[in-house]
Amino acid sequence: MGGSPSFPREALSPERVVIVTGGNTGIGYETAKWIAMLGAHVIIACRSKERALHAISIMEADFQEEKQKGTSGLTSGTLSVEFMELDLSSLKSTLKFVEDFKALGKPLHVLICNAGLGMHPLTYTEDGNELMFQVNYLGHFLVVMKLLPVMYQSGPDCRVVLVSSVAHNWASFDLDKIQARQYNEANFDRAEYYYKSKLYQVMQMYSLNRRIHQSNVVVNCLHPGVVDSEFTRSFRDDCHWTCLYRCAKCTGVSITPYKGAITSIDVAVNRKHEGVRDVYFDKCAPVTPSPESRNQEKQEELWRFSLACLKDYLTEEEVKDLEKT
Numbered sequence: 522m523g524g525s526p527s528f529p530r531e532a533l534s535p536e537r538v539v540i541v542t543g544g545n546t547g548i549g550y551e552t553a554k555w556i557a558m559l560g561a562h563v564i565i566a567c568r569s570k571e572r573a574l575h576a577i578s579i580m581e582a583d584f585q586e587e588k589q590k591g592t593s594g595l596t597s598g599t600l601s602v603e604f605m606e607l608d609l610s611s612l613k614s615t616l617k618f619v620e621d622f623k624a625l626g627k628p629l630h631v632l633i634c635n636a637g638l639g640m641h642p643l644t645y646t647e648d649g650n651e652l653m654f655q656v657n658y659l660g661h662f663l664v665v666m667k668l669l670p671v672m673y674q675s676g677p678d679c680r681v682v683l684v685s686s687v688a689h690n691w692a693s694f695d696l697d698k699i700q701a702r703q704y705n706e707a708n709f710d711r712a713e714y715y716y717k718s719k720l721y722q723v724m725q726m727y728s729l730n731r732r733i734h735q736s737n738v739v740v741n742c743l744h745p746g747v748v749d750s751e752f753t754r755s756f757r758d759d760c761h762w763t764c765l766y767r768c769a770k771c772t773g774v775s776i777t778p779y780k781g782a783i784t785s786i787d788v789a790v791n792r793k794h795e796g797v798r799d800v801y802f803d804k805c806a807p808v809t810p811s812p813e814s815r816n817q818e819k820q821e822e823l824w825r826f827s828l829a830c831l832k833d834y835l836t837e838e839e840v841k842d843l844e845k846t
């Protein structure tokens with residue numbers, strides 16, 4: 522019964538196009554690499570060209586190694602991975618990414634919203650939003666809204682995968698606090714704001730599915746596990762969180778980025794999930810997310826707030842089209 526979580530090692534069509542945000546390291550790197558090794562075309566959407574190109578070269582080497590080991594399910598072709606620039610802390614850059622992608626004229630079958638950062642000190646983006654709110658949630662919200670029309674035209678079984686966290690369970694929703702204007706650097710609770718950003722992703726899954734449930738696109742979200750990645754970079758100055766992650770590593774609680782990517786890969790490619798929506802996955806299995814995340818009234822408050830934040834980036838038609846899908 523049960524067993525370790527895994528994803529099917531089944532070939533994917535090279536016609537299948539998958540975007541992984543933050544695909545240059547950690548969970549995103551392993552997610553992008555394995556989906557490409559199964560044969561799909563993968564775009565890693567990253568803020569640093571240098572880091573992304575370096576990641577692609579390591580992926581190539583890993584691919585050759587897996588082939589030599591005789592790993593099953595790998596594509597017999599070449600690895601098809603490309604880089605596109607995306608800085609989620611800038612709505613201008615996010616819009617440019619969407620336009621650049623649309624200009625390629627490619628379909629889009631899977632969009633994995635993976636990029637993120639945690640427990641960051643209080644910082645405002647050039648758009649005036651609290652950083653974790655924008656990078657983890659709002660920037661991805663804009664990408665999804667802009668790329669849904671492409672996904673509608675991309676044939677059956679299109680999926681949006683939101684990499685959330687078990688931490689969403691520890692957050693409450695408070696519209697007045699989203700922008701953290703009440704705080705200064707000294708009293709800002711960075712963990713609370715990370716949890717909140719992960720809560721918003723789960724709430725977004727429900728509000729989006731409500732609007733697109735008759736379409737070919739499904740939205741799901743997941744917890745990857747406690748993962749020993751580069752995630753600790755944004756809170757290196759915080760002893761409490763740095764120690765917790767170190768302890769998790771020493772005691773074997775944290776898992777490798779490969780293991781942390783398994784649920785993302787499974788939710789993105791497993792044929793058994795075709796048509797499945799509104800599920801929060803943990804270890805590849807459905808789990809009930811927090812009551813707060815399932816509160817429809819609050820989901821709609823967040824939806825309206827998000828649209829207001831993006832009013833200069835979404836046209837009335839784009840919003841209306843979504844509401845009537």
Ligand SMILES: NC(=O)c1ccc[n+]([C@@H]2O[C@H](COP(=O)([O-])OP(=O)(O)OC[C@H]3O[C@@H](n4cnc5c(N)ncnc54)[C@H](OP(=O)(O)O)[C@@H]3O)[C@@H](O)[C@H]2O)c1
Nearest residue numbers: 543547548568608609610635636637686747748750751752
């Ligand atoms: N690690 C964990 O224990 C854990 C637990 C639960 C959930 N998660 C979630 O899993 C996801 C992946 O985390 P990870 O552990 O793989 O962390 P990671 O190793 O730090 O990777 C994070 C990725 O996000 C990218 N990113 C950060 N800010 C960005 C921005 N402004 N624009 C575009 N990309 C940006 C990073 O790019 P750069 O390399 O350029 O910085 C990197 O590619 C996150 O959403 C995180 O919240 C992680």
